[in-house]
Amino acid sequence: MFNRKYAFDYNTNFIFSIDELSEKILNNTLDEHDKERFDIDIVERKKKFIKFLCDKGIISNGKPSLNNHNSxxxxxxxxxxxxxxxxxxxxxxxxxxxxxxxxxxxxxxxxxxxxxxxxxxxxxxxxxxxxxxxxxxxxxxxxxxxxxxxxxxxxxxxxxxxxxxxxxxxxxxxxxxxxxxxxxxxxxxxxxxxxxxxxxxxxxxxxxxxxxxxxxxxxxxxxxxxxxxxxxxxxxxxxxxxxxxxxxxxxxxxxxxxxxxxxxxxxxxxxxxxxxxxxxxxxxxxxxxxxxxxxxxxxxxxxxxxxxxxxxxxxxxxxxxxxxxxxxxxxxxxxxxxxxxxxxxxxxxxxxxxxxxxxxxxxxxxxxxxxxxxxxxxxxxxxxxxxxxxxxxxxxxxxxxxxxxxxxxxxxxxxxxxxxxxxxxxKEPTLIEKVYGESVFNNKINKWIPLNIN
The missing domain is CATH 3.20.20.70 (Aldolase class I)
Known part of the structure; x- marks a missing residue:
């Protein structure tokens, strides 16, 4: 969509733009052939950054979870x-x-x-x-x-x-x-x-x-x-x-x-x-x-x-x-x-x-x-x-x-x-509140979106 690729975390609702390498790391599909295609330093840097996001709870691990908020x-x-x-x-x-x-x-x-x-x-x-x-x-x-x-x-x-x-x-x-x-x-x-x-x-x-x-x-x-x-x-x-x-x-x-x-x-x-x-x-x-x-x-x-x-x-x-x-x-x-x-x-x-x-x-x-x-x-x-x-x-x-x-x-x-x-x-982050309203920032994670990890 819009000639861009984004990742969406289904448990935290976190969005960030990604490139081919980031996608492979996230999906754990990086193989030996890929390691020859990509610079090893860039690969390691992105792996560390994605791990940091996981450790902070911004990116989740596993399948969609059941959120028991309103029963x-x-x-x-x-x-x-x-x-x-x-x-x-x-x-x-x-x-x-x-x-x-x-x-x-x-x-x-x-x-x-x-x-x-x-x-x-x-x-x-x-x-x-x-x-x-x-x-x-x-x-x-x-x-x-x-x-x-x-x-x-x-x-x-x-x-x-x-x-x-x-x-x-x-x-x-x-x-x-x-x-x-x-x-x-x-x-x-x-x-x-x-x-x-x-x-x-x-x-x-x-x-x-x-x-x-x-x-x-x-x-x-x-x-x-x-x-x-x-x-x-x-x-x-x-x-x-x-x-x-x-x-x-x-x-x-x-x-x-x-x-x-x-x-x-x-x-x-x-x-x-x-x-x-x-x-x-x-x-x-x-x-x-x-x-x-x-x-x-x-x-x-x-x-x-x-x-x-x-x-x-x-x-x-x-x-x-x-x-x-x-x-x-x-x-x-x-x-x-x-x-x-x-x-x-x-x-x-x-x-x-x-x-x-x-x-x-x-x-x-x-x-x-x-x-x-x-x-x-x-x-x-x-x-x-x-x-x-x-x-x-x-x-x-x-x-x-x-x-x-x-x-x-x-x-x-x-x-x-x-x-x-x-x-x-x-393109124009100053428009977010005008377009979607103040409630879009109810979740503190939203303030860091989107995060480009290219």
């Missing part, structure tokens, strides 16, 4: 399904079985908020994520949530919402603004792509309505809005989608590969390879824009700051740090498992099943050991931890069984992301 049930985020009602019928929706007019009650809201704040420690900032269905179809309940949180004097509570962008007016915009709500808006790209994937119940495409609402209400807040895009088989020429979002003025993009049990809709090997090639072209463009001091589109799979500090026990906090609560008050691992009783943890009104919570903590640890056995030879294990459980379930009928093609995609994204980060470090 405690400590909720900081709840996703509330305010309604199951939705005005769209998206082709790839995993909540099709939930299309109903059920709305969450005020009693469920109260119990959910109480559960969140009763399980917080003093240092944790709570987050309430508004979900559905389309949550903005139940604006009255959002107003109630605002008043109840205020009544409890919970001034530090953060709010986020995932919306399809079709429902917006002055009242809604004002309410979301008052709450300081972080908005994630689902948009698949151009009018052609959006209207193909995301139609209203009557079959009419949703692009024009979403674009109108963005232009009228959200244009001034584009830097705070995150666009969520689903990558389907029709979107693997992804550079075109990237160009659309970039030229349209969007700032933040989360792109997620389609998750489905439908074999005809799954991304196959050819789809993944084409997508990876497009992502490499995008990375070149992102790097050029960053180094030139131009605006750039912040894409989730290039966000090294997040990946870099993700030496954790799990791919995400589902069931440990975050839970989802459906319209009836039933508690699930996350929003993607809502409706699947296998992954239900209790009910906020009738009470949390503490035995289930204890079982879940043990289950997570055992799951990681199972994943570690399956992924023990994968250099990206500590960045991925086996991936999204729900994606695994849809793709392989088990939360522990990863999909080979999606693994290839995820590893390629990690490679591109690491290379992009390292290139910025080498």
């Amino acid at each position: 405690k049930f400590q909720i900081s985020t709840i996703s509330l399904f305010l309604t199951n009602n939705c005005n769209l019928r998206c082709k790839y929706c995993y909540e099709k079985n939930l299309y109903k007019t059920n709305n969450m009650s005020k009693d469920v809201v109260k119990s959910s908020v109480d559960l969140l704040f009763n399980n917080l420690d003093e240092k944790t900032v709570p987050t309430i994520s508004l979900f559905g269905g389309e949550p903005l179809l139940n604006i009255e309940l959002i107003e109630y949530i605002k008043s109840y949180v205020k009544l409890q004097k919970l001034s530090n509570c953060r709010f986020s919402i995932t919306t399809n962008g079709t429902v917006m007016n002055n009242k809604i915009y004002s309410l979301l603004n008052d709450l300081g709500t972080k908005i994630m808006l689902s948009l698949d790209g151009s009018k052609e792509k959006q209207d193909y994937n995301r139609k209203f119940e009557n079959g009419i495409g949703s692009y024009d309505k979403v674009k109108s609402n963005i232009d009228e209400y959200l244009q001034q807040d584009m830097s705070d809005i995150v666009i969520r895009n689903t990558i389907t088989k029709n979107d693997v020429d992804y550079k075109n989608t990237y160009d659309f979002f970039k030229t349209s003025g969007y700032k933040n993009l989360i792109s997620i590969p389609i998750s489905t049990s439908d074999e005809d809709e799954k991304l196959n090997k050819d789809d993944i390879n084409k997508l990876i090639g497009n992502c490499k072209m995008i990375a070149e463009d992102v790097l050029n824009n960053i180094l030139a001091g131009k605006e750039f589109l912040n894409i989730n799979f290039f966000n090294y700051g997040k990946i870099y500090n993700n030496i954790d026990n799990s791919y995400c906090g589902a069931g440990l740090r975050s839970i989802a609560i459906d319209t009836n008050g039933d508690i699930y691992h996350c929003h993607r498992f809502v409706g699947d009783s296998t992954y239900k943890l209790g009910n906020v009104v009738r009470g949390v099943d503490n035995d289930l919570i204890t079982t879940m903590q043990s289950y997570y640890y055992n799951r990681l050991n199972d994943v570690l056995m399956n992924c023990k030879d994968c250099w990206a294990f500590n960045l991925c931890k086996g991936g999204c459980m729900h994606e695994n379930l849809l793709e392989g009928n088990s939360i522990n069984k990863t999909n080979h093609e999606l693994c290839n995609l995820r590893r390629s994204w990690f490679e591109i992301t690491i290379a992009l980060y390292a290139m910025i470090c080498e």
Whole structure:
């Protein structure tokens, strides 16, 4: 990538640029023929330096290890399904079985908020994520949530919402603004792509309505809005989608590969390879824009700051740090498992099943050991931890069984992301904090990256 070669330590997340000799020393593949090719003094000097890095714990020895940092049930985020009602019928929706007019009650809201704040420690900032269905179809309940949180004097509570962008007016915009709500808006790209994937119940495409609402209400807040895009088989020429979002003025993009049990809709090997090639072209463009001091589109799979500090026990906090609560008050691992009783943890009104919570903590640890056995030879294990459980379930009928093609995609994204980060470090290190944020330096090792041992 970028005509450079980098080494990445999967246990410490340390990156450094390398040459052929350094690579051979690191991989212990230096043979007698190589010793004739390379100057003996340079070989010994590099060996000593690499040993120094190992002795200091900057480079690890052995296979990926299991980091036991977050196996405690400590909720900081709840996703509330305010309604199951939705005005769209998206082709790839995993909540099709939930299309109903059920709305969450005020009693469920109260119990959910109480559960969140009763399980917080003093240092944790709570987050309430508004979900559905389309949550903005139940604006009255959002107003109630605002008043109840205020009544409890919970001034530090953060709010986020995932919306399809079709429902917006002055009242809604004002309410979301008052709450300081972080908005994630689902948009698949151009009018052609959006209207193909995301139609209203009557079959009419949703692009024009979403674009109108963005232009009228959200244009001034584009830097705070995150666009969520689903990558389907029709979107693997992804550079075109990237160009659309970039030229349209969007700032933040989360792109997620389609998750489905439908074999005809799954991304196959050819789809993944084409997508990876497009992502490499995008990375070149992102790097050029960053180094030139131009605006750039912040894409989730290039966000090294997040990946870099993700030496954790799990791919995400589902069931440990975050839970989802459906319209009836039933508690699930996350929003993607809502409706699947296998992954239900209790009910906020009738009470949390503490035995289930204890079982879940043990289950997570055992799951990681199972994943570690399956992924023990994968250099990206500590960045991925086996991936999204729900994606695994849809793709392989088990939360522990990863999909080979999606693994290839995820590893390629990690490679591109690491290379992009390292290139910025080498070319213009003063931009690192600006591009990735202060959190990229949470780990003291990061301050020495990249280290060139050529």
